[in-house]
């Protein structure tokens with residue numbers, strides 16, 4: 001099985017916190033990028049087995065800048081080169097400032113069956129600070145239009161720990177989000193990344209970020225509020241109604257194979273050996289040159305240690321944790337033997353705990369997940 005990720009690296013305007021691989025561009029996106037994606041798909045399909053595709057994900061950037069006909073052409077090409085499973089999860093990330101009732105109807109007709117809407121906040125002051133192109137009302141309208149179009153599976157993305165944000169303001173966004181009844185909610189803490197306008201503002205002392213303690217309170221409030229609202233906390237930053245976990249993202253956390261198409265997209269194949277990874281050139285010109293010449297990046301094999309580390313820091317993101325039997329099955333040795341000091345230290349410090357054959361983050365470990373993960377690198 002092979003999941004597929006398609007990267008659309010264009011946005012109407014860069015948000016102040018964003019370090020994703022995306023470039024400013026206005027619709028219609030008739031810049032030849034979709035043709036490059038189709039060509040790359042053709043090149044890659046020649047070297048990969050014609051296998052089943054359980055999930056297809058359009059991420060960005062802003063995939064909702066593409067016209068439904070372009071999305072349809074890409075879905076058809078995937079179905080033609082591989083075997084798109086009948087019940088495949090096909091997700092499209094949508095920016096509330098770019099969708100219309102007509103485009104949403106078109107995406108559904110093209111085969112998209114899951115939307116991930118970048119709401120980020122339901123507070124106009126915070127949205128403007130983030131440099132988003134939409135208001136809270138635009139986000140509510142985009143959500144309502146998506147439902148009216150017939151999307152039964154909708155996720156929304158939110159960000160907390162924003163500059164100047166209070167606990168009450170975050171709770172208000174969470175409660176409004178629950179009232180919208182999405183099937184899935186991703187809630188990330190803001191991280192200030194190098195090279196972004198926020199990083200420059202931080203360096204100039206012009207960004208008042210919440211203290212660590214408040215960030216931890218926001219994380220705990222997210223979990224308690226969403227869980228009381230009927231959502232299952234199944235990954236550090238992800239919550240879903242029963243039966244609506246993101247199937248695509250689980251592929252990443254479970255180290256299953258996926259093919260990434262587009263500028264800067266990453267790919268991973270579980271076999272041969274301990275698996276291999278590669279990354280496409282992030283810049284459009286370089287990506288175009290690679291695709292046109294047919295010289296796309298070659299897979300680079302992982303060492304046993306790299307593969308074991310990945311197993312741990314990806315698997316521990318899930319609240320179920322990692323399965324010791326699965327680890328032993330993949331690497332022929334016990335998890336305790338591979339990481340003796342790390343496991344003992346994290347358990348002794350109350351950051352990891354055993355449950356049946358699984359090893360998982362404790363509530364304290366969830367707050368300090370980065371520290372726990374770094375033990376396994």
Ligand code: SF4
Pocket residue numbers: 010011013014015018019020022060061062095118
């Ligand atoms: S819309 Fe998303 S990808 Fe585009 S600039 Fe904003 S955060 Fe980045």
